[in-house]
Amino acid sequence: MKKVLLTGAEGFVGKRLKFLLERRGYNVKPAVWKGSKNHKVFSDKSFCFENLDSETDWSDAFKSENIDTVVHLAARVHVMREKSENPLNEFLKVNCEGTRKLAEQAAENNVGRFIFLSTIGVNGSFTTDAPFNENSKISPHNNYSMSKYMAELELLKTGRQTGMEIVILRPPLVYGPGVGANFLKLLNLVNRLSLLPFGNVSNKKSFIYLDNLCDAIISCTGHGKSVEGIFTVSDGTDISTKELVLKISGFMNKKTRIFSFSSSLARKLFYVFGKANVYDSLWRSLEIDSSKIKNTLGFKSGVSIDKGLYLTVENYLKKSNPLV
16 A cells, blocks of 8 residues: 655645545545644644745654655645745745755655646746647746746756656646636636626637546556656646636526637736736636656546536535525
């Protein structure tokens, strides 16, 4: 039986991954941040840490456990109200230095494989001529993606020095029941407005459903042969913002009218108001090529985008109206 140390087990991806790993017979030791409102729901078997940085001591997480795999999900993610005078430094402390320290102690405790959840943002915020793959140029577009890329470099260095197998996954935006952040904003937008300006948006966007991402991680965790390297991963079905909005509104049983709005004007407006990231996420394409993980590990997306969106919207509506 494989023993997995799972950091970020209290998070959106971590909670589902823990459930699926245990259902498939894995022995999972959760590692949770004490500052999380969800950390108290875990059993005494969990390892709780105060901070995730270069000073974190993971000794008790590995003590007498014979952990053979670490799945590292815990991270400092997008901060809506940044208070730090040096935001990049704060991201690096957690996502880069914290990851490096965990990897070093994992190697010292004979962990054979370290799986790191990075982001496709390492390659950029949009694609133009071709989908992103493992060989695409590096172009982190914000502090978060920069810190993830720096963490990747530290992990690969640790792997070379210690022989520990390093596996890096770069997914796009993750959706599923209980989703937050930008996808929740989109759900709120479609739910509240009946008229939206995406009529002439013909972009192509890659996403990944929660269970599909978990399956990709489990594929890396359970593979008997070496799976060392970087993998870009998505659902495998790309859709436009217009199609996405119409699918969501359909599952909400809403009639949403889509009108055409000048893309160039939209770009100017969003860039002038410092919201270039919003324009990129709604108007530009972001396509991902998952061929490597499919060919190497036999990974397949078990949940279609239609089913994934239906389950996501169903959960959203229940939370919005508990009587539904």
